[in-house]
Amino acid sequence: MANMGLFIADVFFKNPVITASGTFGFGREYNELYPIGKLGGVSCKGTTLLERMGNPPPRIVETPSGILNSVGLQNPGIEHFIKEDLGWLKSQGTVAIANVAGSTLEDYCKVAEILSDTDVDMIELNISCPNVKEGGVSFGTSASSVENITEQVKMRSSKPVMIKLTPNVTDIAEIAKAAESGGADAISLINTLTGMRIDINTRRPILKNNTGGLSGRAVFPVAVRMVWQVAQAVSIPVVGMGGIATWQDAVEMMLAGACAIQVGTANFTDAYTPIKIIDGLEKYLDDNGIKDIKEIVGKAEMW
Amino acid sequence: MANMGLFIADVFFKNPVITASGTFGFGREYNELYPIGKLGGVSCKGTTLLERMGNPPPRIVETPSGILNSVGLQNPGIEHFIKEDLGWLKSQGTVAIANVAGSTLEDYCKVAEILSDTDVDMIELNISCPNVKEGGVSFGTSASSVENITEQVKMRSSKPVMIKLTPNVTDIAEIAKAAESGGADAISLINTLTGMRIDINTRRPILKNNTGGLSGRAVFPVAVRMVWQVAQAVSIPVVGMGGIATWQDAVEMMLAGACAIQVGTANFTDAYTPIKIIDGLEKYLDDNGIKDIKEIVGKAEMW
Amino acid sequence: MAYVQREAILIKKEKLNSTVFRFTLKEDVISEIATAGQFVNIKCGEKVLRRPISICQIDKKHNCIVIVFEVRGEGTQWLSQCNQHDKIDIMGPLGNGFNTEKQGKALLIGGGIGVPPLLSVAESMECDCDAILGFKDIETTILVEEFSSKCKDVVVMTQDGTYGEKGLVTDALVKKLETNDYSVICSCGPTPMLEAVSQIAQKIGIECYVSLEERMGCGVGACLVCACKTKSKDGEKYSHVCKDGPVFNAKEVVW
């Protein structure tokens, strides 16, 4: 059987399939359906220094092949995460990634510092949440501020730091390079594309937050393009996500340059998606005589 | 019956439904199915100073609720358009919009100048074609260059100029404002979102051009959001497009701030889409006792 | 919170009126562990999001659950086109249902498509139940017979008086309260109705439980999408309909 394991910044993942932040809680709910220890990793719900209420409902609307969400970083705060969830998650035998958001640079740094003294395997810095005014997206749209926040957080953190990029930018490669030169250990993308839907009867946006983030299969072509651009631009590992729903999607994303992938919205459609992707990847490798999953990363050849 | 007519920069449209550039040729083919004179307007295939061959095939790939295209501005050049197509189109009784692209500022200006001496009703400046290196997209991604090209073209053109924006930018409102202060008579958006698909068997991009532009229902939420942002930011008319396939979509786009809409990809799925939208809008207005289509423009109320 | 995602078999399809369908679904695990007031989350064709539908009856003997749903949009439209013997991908049982332990006498108050889940309550309540069922008109009236056979007394209200009495369920509620002593009210229906029922219950101090609706993502408590505001001594916060609900103690709900 082919080798599915890989390292990202010295952290070992037993396979390249990670569940995406915000769609999988801390893993407890889905552990009812299958042992989440089968997953390569779990990226936890975005966590901030202090508890946040999140946005008023409705927080979700379905769109063609996708959804818009405006959860807005509802979370019980970093201390609660460490006390209540991290230990349980770690004991399941999968990589625990803390997804961190904040309103100020200092918020990010403090949370990173706090996490340094825990068992968490990795920090995913969410500088791309479009759903709260102070969700960090302003940090994620200019190269200089991306470089700066990366540097600052790296200084205060003993854990590997993965920077999660927003697709709502003109030049994703430039932003990725800024993260790399700020010292990022890895890059993950894409977060959601900002969108809006309006109820034509009430003449009001369907989401109470007015706008929300688009995810799901609809965004897959944009995600593949951006992952490819970023993988060309940097030499640190790239974790790809955005619309992945099948093992074929995962292979496509890895060929574009992702060394691992995350699964978000597809969990809602079919809760077994991550497991089906793991099984599908294994079979794909075996059927094609590929010995190691790493062999396909970035192997798409351009015309 | 409600009034469906409107003016954009002194040009009268009998209704707000325009077919989108590149998806409708010059109207001849669809005139076999219905009189294109029923349409508010036709935005013609992107035209350049000299003939262009376009990109090698495959030029299209289907994606979830969308397509990627990489036609790459194949066109017979502006003189051919004027000689062969414009007269016929004008005689059908609809507004003829010339969609203009180029590699250099001077190209754009020359074409605008040439069109000034014709019967064309309006120029749509495509500074957003993602599918050719020199398709103008570089003009469309920075505010200063958008302002500059708009100014230059306006100086050389006696026709109203509508600037077509690319969605592949960080701040669409800033770009729209630049177009406005450059003297644009109107703004249209969105062009396509850059995307890519890779064939996992050949490990090659499916499009020979590697990347292509995403259009169709998948992008609708992004288009609505951007049209809303732009309508908030400028006071010139905004023409909305991106994924419109039903009259409900058209109403939604108009509530977001579009005074007229364009229909592109949906023509491929159902060639009668523009007609169905016109009929649907009329019925919607009558059913709701709305006297004039203009009454719904920008009427979405934010939370 | 035990639940499964499984293919259930549609073994009986009935049309209750022009837009409402009743499906009898065979699924061992869900029927085994479901309790009154829980729901299932149903995959509808190619739709990204599953559609939450309450469990209307639980038939543990035949390993079946019954759901009753109204065609509202594309998802329920798709569902209504399924045929006998089709496999339907459902997730459940989800959420916290109604408390059905012996508790004096219960009053069930349902409005419209909120009526069906209360049937599972009527069937599993360990005490006597009365029911007030509200509908728009005679055409939309559903499940009256089923309730009549399970409840002591059933009052049907229609807005236009074409069936039962003319008026709202709250009109009937006020009347009922004049002559009865209820220990608990269980209610499901449109939000304004639930709010009105809660207010009346609160005023006279009867425990009242309401089943809420909110748009959902995961349906299992992982995505925090289905927020509804609740209050406790610690102040207001967002609870989640899929996991903390759909049934809430009315006095915790911020309307």
Place this chain on the structure above:
Amino acid sequence: MAYVQREAILIKKEKLNSTVFRFTLKEDVISEIATAGQFVNIKCGEKVLRRPISICQIDKKHNCIVIVFEVRGEGTQWLSQCNQHDKIDIMGPLGNGFNTEKQGKALLIGGGIGVPPLLSVAESMECDCDAILGFKDIETTILVEEFSSKCKDVVVMTQDGTYGEKGLVTDALVKKLETNDYSVICSCGPTPMLEAVSQIAQKIGIECYVSLEERMGCGVGACLVCACKTKSKDGEKYSHVCKDGPVFNAKEVVW
């Protein structure tokens, strides 16, 4: 270029082998005006793009066209699940077909799923036809009887020799040319086959027409998506399969 977008009725559905279906579609206008080698563009469920499928037979008497298609991906999969009496949204007839005017003797060369459109040619050619049909193996062999009743001589080639002769259509072509005088070759099939056939035809100076495939957007010539490179005295350019083709004079095609 006259064509319509209409709902045709599937009046007969046949399975020719494990992946190939034959549909008889009733549609007045399309059957009335279609000519051999044209195609229709079919809406497949919720798919954004229609799927181009060649017309295999034109039955003007019964207002029908016949199409034969292979299940390759999601679109054709959806199509294969349509049932008798279903309405299917089709656009056509599209493109330029084969020239079927009296012209000596014609040789039809089809490969795999490229075989069906040539049947319409065999049925409408005003002169005699021979046919060479190539398949992978006996399982994938289709329409041999139909060709046999329309053509003077039919040679079937299979790659593994399980039916007819073992070998490629070009092997049969070379042999045929030794004993026959053809005024024209009409060919449809995989691109490498078409290229090989064209080369042989060109070498001995027979007119050769090939039916090409390319991914399409509009199907009617409006979007310029279905480009294929062609050459003329003015040099090379991109023509369009849906409007300038699908049938091209082989000597104009840039392979």
